[in-house]
Amino acid sequence: MIDIYSQLPILLIAIPLFAAPVCVLLGGRWLTYLLSVVVCGTTFAISIGLMQQVIKYGPIHYEIGNWKPPYGIEYVVDGLSGFVMMFVSALAAIVLLYGKPSIDAEIPRSKHYLFYASYLLCMTGLLGMCITGDLFNVFVFLEISSLSSYALISLGRTRRAPLAALQYLILGTIGATFFLIGIGLLYQMTGTLNMSDIANRLDTETGPRTLLVAFGFMTVGLFVKMAVFPLHSWLPNAYTYAPSVVTAFVAATATKVSVYAFIRLVFGIFKPEFAFEQMPLGTLLLTLSLVGIFIASTAAIFQDDVKRLLAYSSIAQIGYMLLGIGMATTDSLTAGIVHMFNHALIKGGLFMVVGCFVLRLGSSRLSDWRGAAKTMPLTSLAWAIGGLGLIGVPMTAGFVSKWLLLTSAFESNHQLVAGMMLVSSLLAVVYVWRVVETLYFSEQPSAAAKEASEAPVWMLVPMYAVIFAVLVFGVWTQFSAGLAAEAAQSLLPLDLVPTAPTVSPGGTP
Amino acid sequence: MISFPIIRVVSKLLIPYILLFALYVQFHGDFGPGGGFQAGVIFASAIVLYAMVFGLPAAYEVAPPKVIEKLVAVGLLLYAGTGFASLFLPRPNQDVPVTGNFLEYEVFQHNLLPGILPTGQHLGIFLVELGVGITVTAVMIIIFYAFAGRERVA
Amino acid sequence: MSTEQFLGLYNYWIVIFLMMTGFYIVIARNNLVKTIIGLNIFQISVILLYVSMGKISGGTAPIVPPSMVSHGHADVPHVAHADNHADARPHDLHSDETKDLAHDHQDDHDNEHDSHAAQESRGTAEDHKETDSPDALVNHPVSDSDHHAADSAHDEQLTYSNPLPSVLMLTAIVVGIATTALALALIVRIREDYGTIEEDEILEMDRAA
Amino acid sequence: MIEWTGSNAIWIAMALPLLAVFWVFLFGNVPNLREAGSIVVSIVLFCVNVSLSKLVFRGGRPEFSFGEMLPGFELNFVVEPLGMVFALVASGLWVLTTIYAIGYMRGHHESNQTRFFACFAAAIFAAMAAAFAGNLFTLFIAYEIMTVSTYPLVTHHGDAKAKAGGRMYLGILLSTSIAFFMFAIVWTWQLAGTTDFREGGILSQAFEENRISSVLLAVLLGLFAYGIGKAALMPIHRWLPAAMVAPTPVSALLHAVAVVKVGVFSVLKVAVYIFGIDLLADTGASEWLCYVAGATILLGSLVAMTKDNLKARLAYSTVSQLAYITLGAALATPASVVGGGMHIAMHAVGKITLFFCAGAIYVGAHKTDISDMRGLGRAMPFTFGAFLLAAISIIGLPPGGGSWSKWFLAVGTVDRGMYFLTATLMVSSLLNIAYLVPIPVRAFLTPAGQEPMKINEAPLMCVVPLCITAVGSVLLFFFANEIYSVLEPIVGVQPDPS
Incomplete structure (x- = not known):
């Protein structure tokens, strides 16, 4: 009989990939919806199974077609990818479970089966980016997820949706092509595409200049996909005009997976010593993310459309993840990874709330939301809780990552960064509370x-599941922070020695 | 188009050969340059040519959009199904029975009509290429339909 | 950089020229269709980069020659099939021997780089050597003396280009086509909704709305 | 059964208000049941605290830990005398406030009463957690929970004024705590490797090892003093008057007891257990804070005099009185710290009485402005009588409890040789007389205005609690010695074993 456990890695990708054309074949609305929900649920279950195996036995390697790794494509599940896949598939399942009424309301009925097919493909692409151990495969999955998300975004109700999708498409394609150029240059230098093989063969200390070019191209390419300031311009329109369900799903997962790919790139393929000592990645990330946090948060304050407000907030929050990466210590990386998870929960939850309001109020403009707490108390409460999470109030998930980021900033002697980070998070108070006031205290x-x-x-039940998770992971941190810490430990076992002499705690001069 | 009999006649003559060539590229892809991808495009080009010369309605009769849309899925399923099938078949020449990995073509070895039916790796590739060919054909036609038939369909 | 060196890198200059042209069109053009054309040129340049990377002057298509097939292989080898799933990539070289060949090639190509670069001292191999890329793709099918099957098959006419970049690019082309098709479909819808495909006019209309 | 030990008492004390929250939500539609539950829980909580206090005042230090929440940061609770006094005051006054609130809310037909009582209980939960917090991290979390849970109370009325008040409230408290308090905690953690409250402070080692200069110590203290925005140090005191848009019981309990006292209590704790009074005294890091506190005392009193709205006047009076406690911490002498700790209790009882009276006047006579209160004393003798007693305590005249705490603070200023501040305290007391005493005096002595007197006392549920607290503020005068002796251990004096 088939040993199901050993086949889990491929099933994770193959099942949704297989289900997408089945959706097209089936047509109709209910059948495809049920199929998609079942598939997403199965995917989630598989990712949990994989994570359990990883925790028990260490990283899993799967050889597609039984071709040995440097030549064949290898799927690798380790602590980090397993963790990311788990929350991506979980959110995909929950958002779909939640989204039926919203999908019915916002997407033409004749296109439903195509919507579900694209949704599944998008999830496949995102999961594939996480699981694959092959660099070119990352590009392929990146494009699968991107293409399907362009299609999903263009399904929005207004005529601006296709334009937003096109803008995203142009920038996304440029980003992906940059990434492809980087892959080509790496392949040229090493003759292999397997990530760990490249890492072994790449001589990052005395390597050729091509290395720098490759690194630059890949970094910039991923920056576009992550919507790092100043390459974020596609994101606000895309999130605003996409159907609410799509926004919830894409906002919760897509940029996080790109961040994951970036972490892999920096710590897995190029060595951190190369990225942070030979290349000024640390300074670059810290500067860009801080500037981005301030500018995007300020922009969020002045938005009248709640989707756009959250979109700008997403750009700012990506900045926090990059801060964690940029400080390049094991603890800060942990904080960055935890924030990926927490932010996926929070943003997913908040966009689900927006979906509920859009369904009932017909608009995501703040002026139409005035006083909605009277008639929609539960949805409004969900916003308030999610918003507290976004601000980072204690006992919510947002606090955990912010605290970790703060302590790691102090540990690595980035006090200034820590201070700016705290000040910037006050801007979140303003934009979250504007909405709370509008909901609760409008005359x-x-x-x-x-x-x-x-x-x-x-819709409420899945939404509250996510919102509740925001609270649970604000108290119970062993899971998120624990897994993230292990992942960070494996990526960056030793902190880089700071180049500038600093006063080390505990040492007497 | 009615006023260009030469074009009509020539296309009528050409289309079968284009289709034949597509099939050649498809099935000889196992032995020489070629494969489902190229074949699919060639195959689709025949339909496109037909549609251009004889008009979209005629093409819709030959290749109904609904069917073509489903064919996209069928091709993909053939490819993915090959992968799944390999999960359930045992690996050849193993002491302990082990099933194959995804897309492991070795497991397709069999002894039916040796030399005539493809087997093992060959069979796996054959199936996958066929799936790719179908999908590419269908996608190319559907893209053409989507643009050419925009006003009528909408 | 001498003129000779400069010209020796001609493939890169072409790639860079195309890339910048495409990029410029994407940025500077208002017409959405033209933007997409620019995007295509941009993507094409990358395809050229890859393909020129794997090409050896005088190299043939990587078809396993009959002389190797006769070494006890019942299967008729198939070659370089191309499809849009990246999985099939390494399977192009089908037989076990060829797998080993590829393996040895990768393991040893550091040492043998020089001799082969001398032998094939044109095109990319040389370019890589002269720029500071040590492990340029030197594509020689067989090189090591200890390989049993390779001995007999070792002759000049077996010099073939690396098929991998081409196969990768096939995938990239598919992606490119998908992107272009999607983009054009979006443009059709934009045109239907706005009545124009000039970006500034569309933005103007949005602002007015 | 759960064994009755100190550590169990800690979590029970914190669980009880949470229980009340759930109870209130559960029976939101049955007012009688909802409020009966609130009262019962508050009484039980007080009893728990009393029994816990016996242990603590004998020198016990019960501990309870929820384990590590984040690597290196525990949710840990340790009860020491200062926190115990605060917990006793808060829980004791909660009982009275609940009774009072029922009378007030019903007398006023307020809407959203369920939300009101639930948030109220949540705030008490936060107060208990803060009082028992064993390290800065836990304190911070409790502090933030309190901010968020009291926000709906401030904006209870939901009109534009309430919204503006709530915005100011949340804006200042949340932003100072995130920008300064959190930063200071992590900085402390980096310097000391821990955030535990320990006797004698945890920063002295870092100072001895030259990892922080005395100037930076002063900066760190500043981050704490301003990060704890609830201490209402000028110039970030604005939230406190703004929060007066809340219903009076909220102002009474939260803005006279729980919220603001959490602020000054935290400042005291930081000064005593994080810096250590010796370190503060030796390095002079807190000297600037003495002057800022002194300025706040004076300015608060001066502004209070200009206010005609009774609640606004009381709010500025609170700002001024809170600065007394901050001053006690900043002076960093044993007498001043204990005096500050005593003032938490004295001021709480006194100020809550004043707020109760303000509410009772509003319920009974629908008056909010002091100038309208002429002659009301005859109609509402109990209310204004209580007002007078409490005012005496706040001013610091015998036989009011406040006289003792102010005495010790004055002793502290003399110990440090800051005679200028001694004078400030005296002037402030005069100002207190000027803005508090005329209210009851005018109410009793001036004849009523032209309008016919149809005013009676507020409902019994309002009047009884305020009489109790008024009597309490006088009783505290006689029990000051007990409070002093239980608080002494926080400055290193071991309790008498007998």
Whole structure:
């Protein structure tokens, strides 16, 4: 009989990939919806199974077609990729479970089966980027997820949706092509595409200048996909005009997976010594992310459309993850990874809340949300809790990552960064609270809010599952921080020696 | 187009050969340069030519859009199905029975009509290429339909 | 850099020229279709980069020659099939021997780089050597004396180009086609909704709305 | 069964208010049941605290830990005398406030009462957690929970004014705590390797090892003093008057007891257990804070005099009185620290009485402005009588409890040789007289205005609690010695074993 455990890595990718064309074959709305939910659920279950195996026995290697690694494509599940895959598949499943009424309301019925097919393909692409151990394969999966997300975004109701998708497509393609150039140069230098093989063969200390070029191209390419300031311009429009369900899914997962790919690139392929000592990646990341956090958060404050507000907030939050990477200590990397997870939860949850409001109020403009807390108390409460998470109030997940980031900044003597980080997070208070006030403390409820009713139960339940998770992972940190710490430990076992002499704690001069 | 009889006649003559060539590229891909990808494009080009010369409605009759859309999925499923099939078949020449990995073509070895039916690696590649060929054909046609038939379909 | 060196890198100059042209078009053009054309040129340049990387002057297509097949291989080898799933990539060289060949090639190519570079001192191999890339793709099918099957098959006409970049690029082309098709489909919809495909006019209309 | 030990008492004390939160939500539609539950829980909580205090005042230091929440940071609770006094005051006054709030809210037909009582209990939970916090990390978390849970109380009315007040409240408290407090905690952690509250402080070693200069110590203290925005040190005191838009019981309990006292309590704890009073005294790092506190004392009193709205006047009075406690911490002498600790209790009881009176006047006579209160004393004798007693305590005149705490603070200023501050305290007391005493005096002595007197005392549920607290503020005068002796251990004096 087939040994299901040893085949889990490929099933994770193959099942949704297989299900997508089945959706097209089936057509219709209900059948494809059920199939997609079942497939997403299965995928989630598989990713949990994989994670368990990883925790028990260490990294899993799977050879596709039984071709040995440097030549064949290898799938690798380790602590980091397993962790990322787990929350990506979990959010994909939950968002889909939640999204039926929203999908019905926002997407033309004749296109539903195509929507589900694209959704599954997008998830496949994201999971594939995580699991594959082959660099070119990363590009392929990156494009699978990108292409399907362009299609998903263009399904938005307004005429701006196709334009937003096109803008994303142009920038995304340029980013992906940059990444491809980098892969080509690496292949030229090493003659292999297997990531660990490249890492072994790459002489990062005395390597040729081509190395720098490759690194530059790949970094910039991923920066576009991560929406790092100043390459973020595609993101606000894409998130704003996409259907709410798509926004919830893409915002929660897509940029995180790109961050994951970036972490792999920096710590797995190029050595951190190369990236942070020979290349000024640390300074670059710290500067870009701090500037980005300030500018994007400020921009978020002035948005009237809540989706756009959250989109700008996402750009800012990516900055926090990059801060964690940029400080390049084991602890800061842990903080960055934890923030990936926490932010995926929080942003996913908040966009789900937005979806509920859009369903009932017909708009994501803040002025239409006035006084909606009266008629939609549960949804509004979910926003308040999620918003607290975004601000980083204690007992929410956002606090955990912020605290970890803060302590690691102090440990690596980046006090200035720590201070700016804290000040910048105050901006989040402003933009989150604007919405809370509008919801709860508006004297004149909008016409839509007066007549609105509470969102349907089967949207509320999955949404509250995510919101509840925000609270749970704010208290129970062993899971998220523990797994992240292990992953960071394996990527960066020793902190880089700081180049500038600093006063080390505990040492007497 | 009715007023260009030469074009009509020539295309009618050419299309079978284009299709034949596509099939050649498809099935000889195992032995020489070629394969499902190239074959699919060639095959689709025949349909496109037909549609251009005889009009879209005629092409819709030959290759109905609904069917073509499903064919995209069928091709993909053939490819993915080959992968899944390899999960369930035992690896040849093993002491302990072990099933194959995804897309491990070795497991397709069999002894039916040796020399005529492809076997093992060959069979696996054959199936995958066939799936690719179908998908590429269908996708190319559907892209053409999507642009050429925009006003009528919408 | 001498003129000779400069010209020796001609493939890179072409790639860079195309890349910049494409990039410029993407940035400077208002017409959405033209932007997509620019994007295509940009992608094509990368395809050229890869393909020129794997090409050896005088190298043939990597088809396993009959002389090797006769070494007890019942299977008819198939070659360089191309498809849009990246998985098939390494399987191009089908038989076990060829797998080993590739293996040895990779293990030893450091040492043998020089001799082969001398032998094939044109095109990319040389270029890589003269720029500071040590492990340029030197594509020689067989090189090591200890390989049993290779001995008989070792002759000049077996010099073939590395098929891998080409196969990779096949995938990239598929991606490119998909992107272009999607982009054009979006442009069709934009044109239907806005009545124009000039970006500044569209933005103007959005601002007015 | 759960064994009755100190550490069990700690989590029970924190679980009880949470229980009340759930209870209130559960029976949100049955007002009687909802409020009965609140009262019962508050009484039980007080009893738990009393029994716990016996152990603590005998020198016990019960501990309870939830384990590591983040690597290196534990959720840890240790009860020491200062926290115990604070917990006793908060839980004791919670009982009275609950009774009072029921009368007030019903007398006023306020909406959203369920949310009100739930948030109220949540705030008490935060106060308990803060009082028992065993390290800065835990304190910070409790502090933030309190900020968030009290926000809905401030904006209770939901009108533009409440919204503006709430925005100011949340804006200042959250931003100072995130920008300064959090930063200071992590900095401390980096310097000392721990954030535990320990006797004698944890920063002295870092100072001896030259890892922090005395100037930076002063900066760190500043981060704490301003990060703990609830201490309402000028110029970040604005949230406190702004929060007065809340219903009066909220102002009474939270802005006279729980919220603001968490602030000054935290400042005291940081001064005593993080810096250590010896370190502060030796390095002079807190000298600037003495002057800032002194300025706040004076300015707060001066501004209070200009306010005609009773609650606004009391709010500025609170700003001023809180600065007394901060001053006690900043002076860093044994007498001043103990005096500061005593003032937490004295001021809490006194100020809550004043707020109760303000609320009772509002319920009974619908008056908020002091100028309208002429002659009201005859109609509401108990209310204004209580007001007078409490005012005496706040001013620091015998037989009010406040006289003792102010005495010790004055002793502290003399110990440090800061005679200028001694004078400030005296002037401030005069100002206190000027802005507090005329209110009851005018109410009793001036004849009423032209309007006919149809005003009666507020409902019994309002009047009884305020009488109890007024009597309490006088009783504290006689029990000051007990408070002093239980607080002494925090400055290193071991308790009498007898």
